[in-house]
Amino acid sequence: MEIIEVRGGRTLSGSITPPAAKNSVLPILAATLLCGGPCRLRGVPRLSDVDTSLALLSAVGARAGWCGRDILTSPVPLLRGDVPPELAGAMRSSVFYLAPLLVRVGQVRLPVPGGCRLGPRPVDIHLDGLAAMGARVEIASDAVVLRRSGRLHGADFTLRLPSVGATETLLMAASCAEGTTVLRGVACEPEIEDLAGFLSACGARITGAGTPVIVIRGRAGGLDGGSYTPLPDRIAASTYGAAVAAAGGDITIRRCRPAHFGTFLDFLRATGCEVRTGANAVRIRRDPSMPLKGGQELFACAFPGFATDAAPLAAAVLLTADGPSRVYDGLFQNRFACAAGFAALGADVCAEGRELKIAGSAELTGTVVSAPDLRGGAALVVAGLAASGKTCVLDEGHIRRGYQSLPAELASLGAACRTA
Template sequence: MQTITITGGHTLQGTIRPAAAKNSVLPLLAATLLCAGPCCLQNAPELSDVDTSLALLQAVGAKAVRHGPDLCTLPADVRDLCGEIPPHLAGAMRSSVFYLAPLLCRTGMVRLPLPGGCRLGPRPVDIHLAGLAAMGAKVELEGEAVTLRRFGPLQGTDFTLRLPSVGATMTLLMAACCAMGTTVLRGAACEPEVCDLVGFLRACGAQITGEGTPVLVIQGRRALGGVRYTPLPDRIAAATYAAAAAAAGGQVTVAGCAPRYYHAFLTFLQDCGVEVRPGESGVEVARDPARKLHGGQHLYANGWPAFATDTAPLAAAVLLTADSPSEIYDHLFANRFACAAGFAAMGACCRAEGRRLWIAGGADLHGARVQAPDLRGGAALLIAALAAQGVTELCDPGHIRRGYADLPAELNSLGAHCSVQRGKIPERERTTG
């Protein structure tokens, strides 16, 4: 088991550039199964979820490898593809759900054990399944797995999502590209990552209109070829670096990610008293550590263009030392603030009540031994540790590697003091083989 040790009290200086967005790269990798030519995704981050996706592609019979910073796939013959997704890969990440549509379209059948990932509360796949059923798929629920079959090609449909789910919008986009006729998706998600998937599919030959709006129109049965594609930069990683500068103090330039991608978070930082100087493709974030941040914030995390749910724990870390109370409500996930226990161990007065986190502010943070409960909560605890006096030990940080290639090293490049220790595996956790 790993532990990240953070010595707080060091301001940050320098320039940092996020890699391609995790939340784009994962569905794009699944979408390459639909392509009749080779695909290359450029500047892809080295994340554990990306590694899992590559392993999943290989497990179902596709060819996918990393060449330096790029991910490359070769077209798979349908005779080599298998619709059975291994349980250990499905359980490792929520994004295994993106393989439902491509494998159903290519093989006629797909079986997916219920996907895993961070424990953020109920994250149903019913919208994915309802949309695919509307296109003609037969859905069979069996205990901890779902099986989909088609008898003949999927059919275009006019389907309204009951809520703007990013994942379901992406699943139905991929399925609609292979369906006969026209599909209209209403109530679709408008996030930049959805627009990025549309851009990728269109570059491969798909005919799609309406990205960035709640209504998408897809003309199906277009032959999809290969493409060399650069996914958009990771706006959540960019927000993480900006939050670190706000919490620790100093001056950091986040380059290569347009401020419009995380405008709501940058506006929040400005409201807290952080200097935010946006440019065309980057932003400079500065804060004098001797000056208190402003509290009194009431944040509501929801779908685009609202305050992003993945940035809610990062905002909480910034607000722990602010001059007055704040609160954050997450409309999307019921257990977003599992990091509150770690904040409290570091001396913060905060309370999670369902979807709401209440933060008293004014904390004198100190080092403590805490545990990363999930991806963004773990990153938030690391950010809080930068602002704390003394040494913090962040235990079991494996979740963080799902969204950041090496967050401690990235922050160290800006002047943070983080180190990673690898402890012995307890006897009860060892496996033979």
């Protein structure tokens, strides 16, 4: 159990650089299994989910490890298709190993994936798309088994909803399939473009990534190796923005891509923060003597809409705003498990299904709260910055899944935040 201790009442200042995006790194690590040459991923943060990914790669017979801040992988002739249950259960992103292992081994058995308890997160779109490419699918009570005879083949497949994970799974499968695959109704998130960028650097032939239709011409000889730098983490950047909005101050987020979290920056502007964007930087200022503006109506949905991972962070900002607000998550049923922690801090909130109602004008007082999941835990840390006294966030490992050291990052900006 980790305890993050936050003392409110201190404004933030300085500059900070977000790390490589967790939501890019994890599928790219799985995609290295498709490569017949060595791969190098630059500037990877040391997250617990990355550690789990490396353990999973090792468990199926791959070679991967750290070299300073980079991860190096080396090709191996034979892999195993069984994903250990303890690793599959540790993170949702284990689903990314379905396609690479099916391509390389010919069959794969994946126990039910784990991760944050955000509600039902079905993998039916992954399976339907792989079946359209020639995979045979068997679903047991505790695992999914896929088999193929011969190579996977191209298909014209329409996703029933723009699932990020399914889009990434099918991108990986199609890159090494026979013939051309057309994926329609796909997710358009920046991390989709990033995975396509890595696959293309390794020889894949992909057009349309970042749009609703992606065309992939399968490469019969498989992919090569390559060196790649994942994009900056837009959710980490949003976290820093939420922190200065909650605490007040003046910070600059450097080496980021403002367009990737533009909806969050628009939200901060609506609350009264001053936001100035450049090509690769954002400056965010908030006078702590001026109240934040409430009356916000946020709807989290697929990109380019408001990011679901940023919804709890926005809610933390709105706790002390001068009027009521509502945040609705269109993707996950249990996104606002952090509401109990907000209430313990003194906020008047009500979580009803996918919606969080926030009365605003809260006088937050530090107390002991528990992180229910990754982003909800980060939101409680942000709320602690706006509270009087000491807030202790008890975390069973959720926050380290997405932040290398959130307390140290915030402390570098002047926050009184540390791991106790």
